Amino acid sequence: xxxxxxxxxxxxxxxxxxxxxxxxxxxxxxxxxxxxxxxxxxxxxxxxxxxxxxxxxxxxxxxxxxxxxxxxxxxxxxxxxxxxxxxxxxxxxxxxxxxxxxxxxxxxxxxxxxxxxxxxxxxxxxxxxxxxxxxxxxxxxxxxxxxxxxxxxxxxxxxxxxxxxxxxxxxxxxxxxxxxxxxxxxxxxxxxxxxxxxxxxxxxxxxxxxxxxxxxxxxxxxxxxxxxxxxxxxxxxxxxxxxxxxxxxxxxxxxxxxxxxxxxxxxxxxxxxxxxxxxxxxxxxxxxxxxxxxxxxxxxxxxxxxxxxxxxxxxxxx
Amino acid sequence: xxxxxxxxxxxxxxxxxxxxxxxxxxxxxxxxxxxxxxxxxxxxxxxxxxxxxxxxxxxxxxxxxxxxxxxxxxxxxxxxxxxxxxxxxxxxxxxxxxxxxxxxxxxxxxxxxxxxxxxxxxxxxxxxxxxxxxxxxxxxxxxxxxxxxxxxxxxxxxxxxxxxxxxxxxxxxxxxxxxxxxxxxxxxxxxxxxxxxxxxxxxxxxxxxxxxxxxxxxxxxxxxxxxxxxxxxxxxxxxxxxxxxxxxxxxxxxxxxxxxxxxxxxxxxxxxxxxxxxxxxxxxxxxxxxxxxxxxxxxxxxxxxxxxxxxxxxxxxx
DNA sequence: CTCTTCAGGTCAGAAAGTGGCCGGAATCAA
DNA sequence: TTGATTCCGGCCACTTTCTGACCTGAAGAG
Numbered sequence: 001x002x003x004x005x006x007x008x009x010x011x012x013x014x015x016x017x018x019x020x021x022x023x024x025x026x027x028x029x030x031x032x033x034x035x036x037x038x039x040x041x042x043x044x045x046x047x048x049x050x051x052x053x054x055x056x057x058x059x060x061x062x063x064x065x066x067x068x069x070x071x072x073x074x075x076x077x078x079x080x081x082x083x084x085x086x087x088x089x090x091x092x093x094x095x096x097x098x099x100x101x102x103x104x105x106x107x108x109x110x111x112x113x114x115x116x117x118x119x120x121x122x123x124x125x126x127x128x129x130x131x132x133x134x135x136x137x138x139x140x141x142x143x144x145x146x147x148x149x150x151x152x153x154x155x156x157x158x159x160x161x162x163x164x165x166x167x168x169x170x171x172x173x174x175x176x177x178x179x180x181x182x183x184x185x186x187x188x189x190x191x192x193x194x195x196x197x198x199x200x201x202x203x204x205x206x207x208x209x210x211x212x213x214x215x216x217x218x219x220x221x222x223x224x225x226x227x228x229x230x231x232x233x234x235x236x237x238x239x240x241x242x243x244x245x246x247x248x249x250x251x252x253x254x255x256x257x258x259x260x261x262x263x264x265x266x267x268x269x270x271x272x273x274x275x276x277x278x279x280x281x282x283x284x285x286x287x288x289x290x291x292x293x294x295x296x297x298x299x300x301x302x303x304x305x306x307x308x309x310x311x312x313x314x315x316x317x318x
Numbered sequence: 319x320x321x322x323x324x325x326x327x328x329x330x331x332x333x334x335x336x337x338x339x340x341x342x343x344x345x346x347x348x349x350x351x352x353x354x355x356x357x358x359x360x361x362x363x364x365x366x367x368x369x370x371x372x373x374x375x376x377x378x379x380x381x382x383x384x385x386x387x388x389x390x391x392x393x394x395x396x397x398x399x400x401x402x403x404x405x406x407x408x409x410x411x412x413x414x415x416x417x418x419x420x421x422x423x424x425x426x427x428x429x430x431x432x433x434x435x436x437x438x439x440x441x442x443x444x445x446x447x448x449x450x451x452x453x454x455x456x457x458x459x460x461x462x463x464x465x466x467x468x469x470x471x472x473x474x475x476x477x478x479x480x481x482x483x484x485x486x487x488x489x490x491x492x493x494x495x496x497x498x499x500x501x502x503x504x505x506x507x508x509x510x511x512x513x514x515x516x517x518x519x520x521x522x523x524x525x526x527x528x529x530x531x532x533x534x535x536x537x538x539x540x541x542x543x544x545x546x547x548x549x550x551x552x553x554x555x556x557x558x559x560x561x562x563x564x565x566x567x568x569x570x571x572x573x574x575x576x577x578x579x580x581x582x583x584x585x586x587x588x589x590x591x592x593x594x595x596x597x598x599x600x601x602x603x604x605x606x607x608x609x610x611x612x613x614x615x616x617x618x619x620x621x622x623x624x625x626x627x628x629x630x631x632x633x634x635x636x
Numbered sequence: 637c638t639c640t641t642c643a644g645g646t647c648a649g650a651a652a653g654t655g656g657c658c659g660g661a662a663t664c665a666a
Numbered sequence: 667t668t669g670a671t672t673c674c675g676g677c678c679a680c681t682t683t684c685t686g687a688c689c690t691g692a693a694g695a696g
Contacts, residue, residue: 004652004684006365008323009389016425019470020531023642033686038643047324049429056694058531059641063429069397070429071327071389078422079387081415085403097399097441104396107334111367111381111388123414152336213338213376243634285603287634288627294634307635309606313628316561316605316612317621322653322683341673351655356674373673374663643691651684660674666667 007032011040013073015051015063022060076116083108083120087140090179098179105140106147143177145207146186150174153214156188158207160199170204172197173214176224185228189217196220198228241275241283241302247292272297280305322358325350329358331391333369333381340378394434401426401438405458408497416497423458424465461495463525464504468492471532474506476525478517488522490515491532494542503546507535514538516546559593559601559620565610590615598623 007030014021014029027037041051041061050066053059063070074082086108089101109117149156156174161167172188179185184201196219221227245252249271252263266272273294275283280302287294296303325348332339332347345355359369359379368384371377381388392400404426407419427435467474474492479485490506497503502519514537539545563570567589570581584590591612593601598620605612614621 003361003364005323005326005361009327009365012389016429017469018425018428018466034642035644035687036685039684041642042644043321043323047321047327053642054694055640055642055692057640057696059694061642065429065431065435067431069392069394069431069434071330071391072426072429073389074387074422074425076387077418078425081407081418081422082400082404084415085407085419086400088406089399089403097402100395100399101403104392104399107336107392107396108390110336111334111383111390113383113385113387116387117383148336152338281603281607284606284631285599287631288602288606289599291627291630293630295636296634303635306631309609310628310631310635312609312611313602313605313624313631316614317625317628318613352673353656353675354654357653359673360675371673372663373661373671375665375671377663377672379673638696640693640695642693645690646688648687649685651682653682653684654680656679657677659676662673663671665670 008040008043009071009073011037012044012049012063012070015044015061016070016073018062020054020058020060020062026061076119079108079112079116080119080123083112083116084123087120090140090143098184099177102143102147102177102179103151106144106151109144110148142201142204142207143184145209146174146201147177149207149209150176150186152209153216154209155191155212155214156207157210158204160204162203170199171210172199173217175216175219177201178225178228180225180228180232185232187219187224187228189214196227198231239276239299241280241299242297243273243283243287243294244270244297245273245287245290245292245294246270247290251292252290284309326358326361327389327391329355330362330367330381330388333362333379334388334391336380338372338376338378338380344379394437397426397430397434398437398441401430401434402441405438408458408461416502417495420461420465420495420497421469424462424469427462428466460519460522460525461502463527464492464519465495467525467527468494468504471534472527473509473530473532474525475528476522478522480521488517489528490517491535493534493537495519496543496546498543498546498550503550505537505542505546507532514545516549557595557617559595559598559617560615561591561593561601561605561612562588562615563591563605563608563610563612564588565608569610570608602627 011026011030014026023034023037027034030037030040032040041053044051048066048068049070050064052062052064054062083105086101086105090098090105112120146156148154153173155171157169157171159167160170171191172186173191174186174188176187177184178187178198185198186201186204187196187198189195190197219227244266246269248269249263249265252271252273262274264272273286275286283302284306296306329344329348332344341352341355345352348355348358350358359371362369366384366386367388368382370380370382372380401423404419404423408416408423430438464474466472471491473489475487475489477485478488489509490504491509492504492506494505495502496505496516503516504519504522505514505516507513508515537545539548562584564587566587567581567583570589570591580592582590591604593604595601601620602624614624
C-alpha cells in the first residue's frame with residue numbers, strides 16, 4: 001500500500017486534477033513528509049513528466065505538457081465521456097479517424113470496469129445521434145470485439161451473410177479493421193477458404209474469439225486499406241449528386257464546410273455543387289438548408305426524388 | 319531509470335497493448351529477471367489492476383477489467399483520436415455529455431504534447447463534421463481554456479459582446495461551464511458587477527487566465543445548470559415543430575431514434591411527431607427522410623417554410 | 637523587508653527490491 | 667500417460683533505495 005509506485009501513480013493522478021497543488025497539501029494527502037514529496041516530484045520529472053513549480057505565497061506544483069503522453073488517470077465520468085466520444089467518432093461522426101478510434105475504444109473498453117461499460121451502453125442507446133447519413137449501422141460492441149481480436153491475433157468465429165444473402169459461419173484470422181466510405185470491413189484470412197477476404201462488418205453477427213491464437217500473415221500489397229478498397233471498389237458504385245446553385249460560391253461553401261461536398265464557380269452568380277452519397281436524404285437536407293434556387297444536373301433519379309419530396313411538402317402545407 | 323515505478327508504468331503500458339504477453343518476453347523487455355517480473359505483476363494486482371494469467375504452452379499475462387480505471391497509457395494516435403472524439407462530443411455530436419467531454423478534453427489537452435495538439439487542430443479543421451444543426455459554433459480551444467479556469471479557480475479575462483451588441487472586457491471568476499440547448503454558457507462571478515452572470519461562450523473572445531486565483535463561491539441554488547437555465551429561459555424561446563405523420567409509430571421511431579424527437583400514436587395509422595429545434599432545417603430533413611404523408615400541426619411558420627421548400631424543389635426538378 | 641513556498645544537500649536507519657534456486661500446479665500436445 | 671511449457675511463490679543473501687529530520691538557499695508576493 002504505502003508503496004512508492006502506488007504513491008507516484010497517485011501523485012500523477014492528483015496532479016492531473018491540476019488545481020495548482022501546494023506542496024504541503026500533496027504531502028499530507030500522500031502521507032509522506034514534504035521532503036519525500038519533493039523527491040517524488042523529482043522522480044516524475046526524471047520519468048519525463050514535466051512538473052512546473054511556482055514559488056511564493058500562492059505557489060504550487062502543476063503538471064504541464066511534455067514530449068510524451070503521461071498515463072491518463074481518469075475518473076469515471078471522464079472515462080465514460082471518452083468512450084462515448086470514441087464511439088461516435090467510430091460511427092463516422094468524424095471522418096478520417098475511425099480506425100484509430102475503434103482501436104482506442106478497444107483499449108479503453110478492455111480495462112473499463114463493467115459498471116462503467118454498462119453506463120456507456122445506457123447512455124449511448126438513450127442518446128440521440130446525428131443522422132446516420134448512409135451506410136448500415138454497426139454496433140460498437142461488435143467493432144470492439146473485432147478490434148481486440150485483430151490486435152491480439154485471436155482467431156474469430158462469426159456468422160456471416162454473404163453477397164448472395166446466404167448465411168454461413170466463418171472461422172478467420174482477423175488482421176485489420178478498415179473503414180471505407182462509411183462502412184466497416186475486416187480484412188481477414190479465411191481459414192476454411194485458405195484465402196484473404198474482406199468481410200463487411202454490418203453483415204456479420206456474434207463475433208467471438210475462439211481462444212486460439214494465430215501468427216499474423218503478411219497482407220498482400222502491405223496496405224490493408226488499399227487491399228480492401230481494391231476488393232470492393234467494383235461492387236458498390238458511389239453515386240454523385242451534382243446541382244447548379246444560383247448563389248455565390250462563398251455562401252455555398254459556408255454550408256458545405258460542415259456538410260461535406262465540393263463547390264466550384266460556374267459563371268455568373270451560379271456555382272456547381274457536388275455531393276457524394278449513397279442515398280438522397282443528405283443532398284436534400286443540404287439544398288433545403290441552402291434555400292437558394294438550383295437545377296439538378298445529375299442523376300435523374302435525384303430529380304424524381306426531389307419532385308416527390310416537393311409534392312409531399314406542398315400537400316403537407318395544404 | 320531502472321526505477322521500480324518507471325518499470326511498473328512500462329509494464330502497465332505493455333499490458334494495455336494486450337496481446338497475451340508471455341512472462342519471459344515481458345521480463346526481457348523490462349530487463350529484469352522473471353522472478354522480478356512476477357513480483358511486478360503481483361504489485362500491479364495489489365494496486366487493484368487485475369492481471370489474468372494463463373498457464374500452459376500458450377499462456378501469458380493479460381490485463382483485464384477491474385473495479386477502477388487503470389491509468390491509460392496511450393500512444394500518439396490514440397490520444398489524438400480521443401481528443402478529436404471528445405471535441406465532437408463537446409460540439410454536441412452526442413447529447414448529454416457535453417460538459418464532461420469538455421472537462422475530459424481539458425485534462426487531456428493540458429498534458430498533451432504540443433506536436434499532438436497541433437495534429438488535433440489540423441485534423442479537426444480538415445475534417446468535415448455533421449451538420450451544426452443550430453447554435454453558433456464555439457471553438458474547442460476557447461472551451462478548454464474556460465474549463466481549465468473553472469477547475470483551477472483561475473480568474474479569467476475576456477472580451478464580450480453583450481445582448482445589446484456592445485463590446486466590453488470582463489474580469490470574472492468562472493465557476494461552471496453549462497451546455498444548454500446546444501449553446502455553451504459559463505456561469506461566473508463578475509468581479510466588476512459584483513454579481514453572478516451567465517455568459518454565452520459564443521459571444522466571448524480571447525479568454526485568458528490572469529494568473530490570479532479565487533476562492534469559489536457558493537452557486538445560488540446550488541445547481542449551476544438550473545441557475546443558467548433560469549437566467550436565459552425567458553430570452554430564447556425554443557420552438558417546437560409538431561406534425562401528424564401517416565405512418566406506423568414503429569416506422570417513425572426507427573428514424574427518430576437517430577435524429578431526436580418524440581413520437582406518440584394518434585389513432586389509426588397516424589402518429590404525432592414532435593421535434594424541438596431552433597431552425598427548420600432539421601425537421602425538414604427528418605420529414606424528407608421519412609417520406610411519408612404528413613400534416614403540420616404547428617407552427618404556421620413551419621408550414622410556410624415547407625411550402626417555400628416544396629416550391630423550390632419543384633422548380634428545381636423542372 | 638518578511639513571509640511563504642519550492643529546492644536540494646547530508647546522514648543514518650529502515651525498508652524494499654533483486655536474482656538465483658527450487659518444488660508445485662495448471663495446461664496442452666503427443 | 668507423459669513430457670514440455672508456463673505461471674506461482676517461498677526462501678535467502680545481498681544491494682539499493684527510500685525515508686524523515688535538519689538545514690541552507692533561492693524565488694515570488696505583499
